[in-house]
Amino acid sequence: MEQNIFEKMGGTYIKVGDYYVPNLGQFEDEEETDDRPLGKYGMLRRTYLEEHRKPLYNHLLLSGELHSHLRDVNEQAQQMIDTLLPQYKVKQGVTEELKAKEQLLWVGMVNNIIAQIEEIIYSEVVYI
Template sequence: MYYLDLYLPEEAEYLIEKYGMLRKSYLQEHRKGLYLELVLAGKLNEHLYQIDEEYNQMMDRLVEQMKERQGVTEELKMQDQMAWVGKMNNIRNCAEEIVVKEIVYA
């Protein structure tokens, strides 16, 4: 009996953070075909790294835009630090919810 000598291509090592791991779990559970395609092509780690990078860039943009719209400035931080912290936490949570829906679960 003969067995094929199959192997997966070598993947580049990337530091995968929280949102890359969320994407991996999503692909494993809901998009099995795409997950297997990425694994067999040796591009899964690269894809997850790109998801992390896109997430960070989009978060930075959204947080800045929301800060401008809601009038959250350094002046507010100096005058009323607790109000500033509350608004910034709200902004970050809203931005994170948007980005996770748009990038991780897309």
Template sequence: MSELHYIQNGDYQIPALILEEQPPQKPLGKYGRMRKTYLKEHRTALYNNLLLTGKLTAHLQEIDEAANGRLEQMIPELAKAAGATEALKARDPMRWVGLMNNCKAQAEEIILTELINN
């Protein structure tokens, strides 16, 4: 924002806030949208600061990419610790699916705590 303009509204002059144009970016993923909702509901000052400085979209993209990368890294580690092997997948597919779902839920809970709701 380079110059501040005001709009007359009754007896008051209200600043006309105009955001700078941002280049188009890829759509937000699940974790970026979750972070945006968290910021809106629980950290309104930070949300408004990021929004007014034009850094909100970049912040949300960064969180989304970090969360997805962390999820891809954590699921194999948790699956190995839980014993969800290819042999189990061939022998008892339903148990394997249950273990993998549990691993994904654990990884997402960690991501929510560390990245989204922080």
């Protein structure tokens, strides 16, 4: 079988789906090794970058750092929730006794605390 110019110059092909395409490195699965979930806050960050910070979005996308950045944002937001939720519960008097006695009040107070924490996350992590 006769080689084309690409193969004569040392190029190779890679099978993607049902097709063979030139192996230029664009199908290397570097992002696949990061198995952390993208999550709610990562997706919100991606939407924000696409709509309001287009140059940064394009830079992250073209450098291959976008998915890692989005996963980092989600992880940072989750850590903030894990840290702040117990602190806010203590500060606002949301206890297990309240949960046992008045469940609806407890749920409302916890939802209010989560909304407060999410506002902090949006202003300090997602929408910057």
